[in-house]
Amino acid sequence: SCIANLTWLARLQLSNNSFSGGLPPELGLLSRLTNLNLSINALEGNIPPELSECSQLQILGLWNNSFRGEIPPTLSQCKHLQEIDLSNNKLQGSIPPAFGDLPALRILVLAKNMLTGTIPPSLGSSCHLTYVDLGINGLGGVIPESLANSSSLQVLRLMSNSLTGELPKDLLNTLSLGTISLEENSFVGSIPSVTVTSSPIKHLDLANNNLSGRIPSSVGNLSSLVYLRLTNNHLVGSIPESLGYIPTLETLTLHINNLSGPVPPCIFNMSSLRSLAIANNTLVGRLPFDIGYTLPNIQNLLLSENSFDGPIPASLLKAYHLRWLYLNGNSFTGSIPFFGSLPNLEELDLGHNKLEADDWGFVSSLSNCSRLSMLALDGNNLKGKLPSSIGNLSNSLECLYLSSNQISGPIPPEIGNLKSLNSLYMNYNLLTGNIPPTIGKLQNLILLSFAQNRLSGQIPDTFGNFVQLSMLEMDHNNFSGRIPASIAQCTQLTTLNLAHNSLDGHIPREIFKLSTLSEELDLSDNNLSGGMPDEVGNLVHLTVQ
Template sequence: MRMFLFLSFSALMLLEPYGFTFTDETDRQTLLEFKSQVSENKRVILSSWNNSVPLCNWDKVICGLKHKRVTGLNLGGLQLGGVISPSIGNLSFLISLNLSDNSFGGKIPTEVGNLFRLEYLDMSQNFLGGGIPTSMSNCSRLLSLRLTSNSLGEGVPSELGSLMKLEILYLGSNNLKGNLPASMGNITSLKRLSLAYNNMEGEIPDDMARLSQMVFVSLTVNNFSGGFPFHVYNWSSLEVLSISINSFSGNLRPDLGNLLPKIRTLFLGSNYFTGVIPTTLSNISNLQALAIGNNSLIGSIPLNFGKVNNLQLVALEVNSLGSYSSGDLDFLSALTNCSQLVIISVGGNRLGGPMPTSIANLSRTLISLELGKNLISGSIPQDIGNLISLQSLYLEENILTGSLPASLGKLVGLGKLHMNSNRMSGEIPFYIGNITRLESLYLSNNSFEGTIPQSLSNCSQMLYLHVGNNKLSGTIPPGIMQISSLVHLKMEGNSLTGSLTKDVGRLQNIVELSLGNNKLSGQLPQALGNCLSLGVIYLQENLFDGAIPDIKGLVSVRRVDLSNNNLSGSIPRYFSNFSLLEYLNLSLNNFEGRVPTEGVFQNATIISLFGNKDLCGGIRELQLRPCLVETPPRQTKHPSLLKKVVIGVSVGIAFLLLLLIVSIRWFIKRKNSRRTDNQTPSTLGAFHEKISYGDLQKGTDGFSLRNLIGSGNFGTVFKALLPTENNVVAVKVLNLQRRGAMKSFLAECESLKNIRHRNLVKLLTACSSIDFQGNEFRALIYDFMPNGSLDMWLHPEEVEEVHRPSRTLTLLERLNIAIDVASVLDYLHIHCHEPIAHCDLKPSNVLLDDDLCAHVSDFGLARLLLKFDRESFLNQLSSAGVRGTIGYTAPEYGMGGQPSIYGDVYSFGVLLLEMFTGKRPTNYLFGGNVTLHSYTKLALQDKVLDIADNSILNSGLRVSFPLDECLTLVLEVGLRCCEESSANRLTMSEVEKKLISVRERFFKAKS
């Protein structure tokens, strides 16, 4: 007994230095210290945490029954802010700690490792940074560790491999990097593992094969590469495997279905898997969801999938399945045995042959059927209306013929009906209007005839109505102009008659109105000015007459085409105030009078006025005749009138001379003051502080990860809603701790403050302020580009699913984007007030607006080239060395060469090759003497289709202009830009002309 007491006393003495004494006072003081680190405005939630309330009665605190020590702390979902106090490590009896769904920042305290009794730890959905503390390996009793949705960096520490009892490990949605440590294979009790949405890379360690109890694995959205180790036979208990959006490669094993016998969900999409779909997958009786889309699979779709009775999802889109021949669609007949099917997605493949009538016998639980972008022929089965649960039907870009079957009217729950770009004919049925839940109706590019049914006005939830490029006639049903939800109304390329009524003003949400190439007549209604959301107005090639109405309230308009009508009167001056306007075509009308010279009328590249013989004035580039000053006729009967005119002209000339003298003196004075003022950067002088740190903090919801849209070398970009102007912008917050960030900020302001081009991202203002902690704060505010970066369109497999584009770029869209970028580089190099080299051109710095027009961004490394005559390279931005991004940087930069326009040409060439091959210059294929340049050059002779981006080949492009010829011409331009010697490279002017020539040939062939 004495020995027992002695040992107990000794144990207490050993534990006491660590705060492990048997008293609740330590826990009380620990929690009060924890509370003190919580944001002050949130402490009211913890009001019961005070000395007047017994510890075990504190809200969200759980105590043990015997020793009354704190064993549980459940603070999840309280939106607490501040930091996690290191004192948390003193809660030595703690078993469960839940801090999830809060706003804690800072780092995870290393003292968490003192909680040796801890079994459950959840810190998900916070703003925690730093790395995962290695001290967590001391929590040897941990069963569940959840740290998802934070900003944790670095890698997964190998020490976690010592948590031998761990069953659940969720580390997804962080910034974790590096390889998955082999030590993870030691956690043989692990059942659930999620590392999704990180930046991890490398191959999966073979030691992971030891995790025989695994039932859930999610590695989605990382950079894991190599062949996935499906040979891990010990994963026979696995039920969910999600490894989509990585860089896994190799053929899928023929025996894959035998290796994973209990799989219910198998997501392998957006990787580089090749070969055929294993037929053994049909052996998995519990399989519910199979997604292998966006890979490079070939062969046929196995018929034996029809044996998998529990199958609910089949997603095989964007591969090379099928052979454009009869029999490719036989698998659909087999799937009629799967009574629980919800989604079938096989679009963007090489499926051919006639549409089987057996489609009508598919499961009545089917919600989405996606067969678009193939080469399917024949007519739509008459009994397709049997699929009564269908909500989405995608049959676009095939070669379907015939009319729309009457049974479609039974699909009352249909929300999306996409039939565009086929060879369908007949009338648009009246019953379409009975499908009142329709949100998008795409029937364009077919041969539909007759009138547009009035019944479409019943579709009050319609967002997108596309019936352009058909053979439709008659008037536009007035009821359509009353569908206030419409965002896109496209009826171009038909034979519609009548007028555009004043009811168009009811389209309060309309963004694009495209009625060009019809026979519409009458005057444009004044009510058009009520459509305040309008960004695109295409009314060209009609019979409209009269003057342009007052639409000066359409400040969001970007593109206007009123060409080839009978419009008259003067050109409204308010067009000069449309700051977003990037295209204005008023040619081939009867306009008269003086052309404005302000605003957009200063840029001849974005306006077209030819064919208006009575216009005069404007800027010189428009080549219009000068406006003559009208002089009064010679009259002797009214000498007093002549005298007044002479006096008036004389006074006017004198006033102009005086104004000219004052302007010259002001210019000289300003120039001299600039020379003497060497200590204040001129950059910020161009901006007035229009927005505060508080506004940006509020507009980004506290710089929330939910609003994070990108990051770069010197800062992070957030989407923000400005409270003052109620418009969405992009806010680039500079990381001032990063060397060169401040100089990058100044360079970007200096580069963008005086340049204007339709394909440049617009810098709205800059914020130079102090944050709420008293630290310096710098941010740049730009126009927000809703379609993200070109990079995410070229490489959608690397993008989070929520931000991933819904489709791929067509050949023509890529060509247009390339021309946009070439145009802006030509402007920067030649036509700017001072030549500018961008120095960091790459796909992530090319942003796309609603119309997929390109806007070049990120001028943090840009150089005003004339300054190199008097300022050294070292004093410009940051330390000397290679500028730009690996793979896109000109070779002369690596040898100490100074920035030049020729370096931009090289970067553009790499960009062009990447756009049409779909391969980054840093792709794993390239190394040593093999580069994207040499890879393209080698294939240019007779294998150009082999290196082309698969999404271009699968786009269903069918024009007389051969696809291989088009690709060859474009890639040749890219190779000429990537010449080793800068002297041999094309100029951007030459590049733009060559690409426009390719596009013109494309259009001629298409027509």
């Protein structure tokens, strides 16, 4: 390769192009090369061991390519290497232990490969190493004590591997680590205690492991902590009050554990908090009446699937930064506040509580929430008729869940204005009348259920407009007339349930040409007639009732 003639070259930066093929071994002839950056290309093949002959190499960046094979252990001969980034390739094998002997190494990034084996303990003896990212590989074994106790390491990212064992006992007593990301592994045992009084840890993520026991109260000693995520473990006991006194904490995520008891009041008084996720536990009690004032910066409030009760505090209307509000799966009572004063609201889930409403004015107020993409009110005690103002909800609304209430009266024609809807559930109510033809405007629908109501009339031909529809449930109503052949235009349909109605006539032959109908076709308990067409043979893997 002619590149071997550039013996004077010190820096070769060809990143973010579309280069393909392999790396020429002749690169090893560039004896003065200090910086090699070929990242964000389409290079493939093995990393040539000849690179180790670049004795002056300080920075090696080959990330975001398609390199395969093992990492050449001979790279450890480049004693001046300060940065190695081989992330986002298809590298296999183990991490060369000799990397720990590189005297100048500061940054080691091998994330998003297919590396196996264990983490070399020698990495912990590298006195200048500040940044280690080995995440999203297949590494096993334990975290070496030497790495956890490194006096120079500032960032340790080992997430999404197969690491096991207990966490090093002094992991949280570091005097240098600011970021610890160990999520999505198989760690067991308890969270280590904190004995230091001044810790640099700002980011601690231990989510999606098998940790057990209580959250140590001493975690509150991590006075610089900004981000704490302990999601999806087996933690028990109460939420430590000490967490509420970390002045810098912005994200507190403890959901999917076995935490119990009331939430310490100080947690709801953290003015720094932007995200509080304590869903899927067994927490109890009422929300403070002034929560909207005491959490002035809250953006995500996820309290679902607990045992909270009492009214939804009206002060939440003052939490102007709220984006996601999940209160579903509790025992909240009373009326639904007029959340229209929250201009940034994107997702509102109040489902499966004991909320009541005869006056649907809160729906009218939600028309001010122009970013609203999901509204869930299912599983409550909502009564009365849906207002026409439901059609004024956000143009961004994708999911509307109203099932399992006591909603009566007709479906407002204005619902056809919600053209971004992909999921519409109005099943298990007391709805009457015909389905408005305007429903055909909802051409992005994927999931549609009107089941278990008192709807009547014919199924509109406009259902053929639902070209993305995967599930259609209309069972247990009073529909009459023929099944529209236009349903066959729903070429993505996997589930069709029209059972327990008063439909008559032949089953349209075209429906049996829908080879996508693989989950369910239920037309039972109607007044259908005629024979079964030969096209029924197109329906494979189907439950026919």
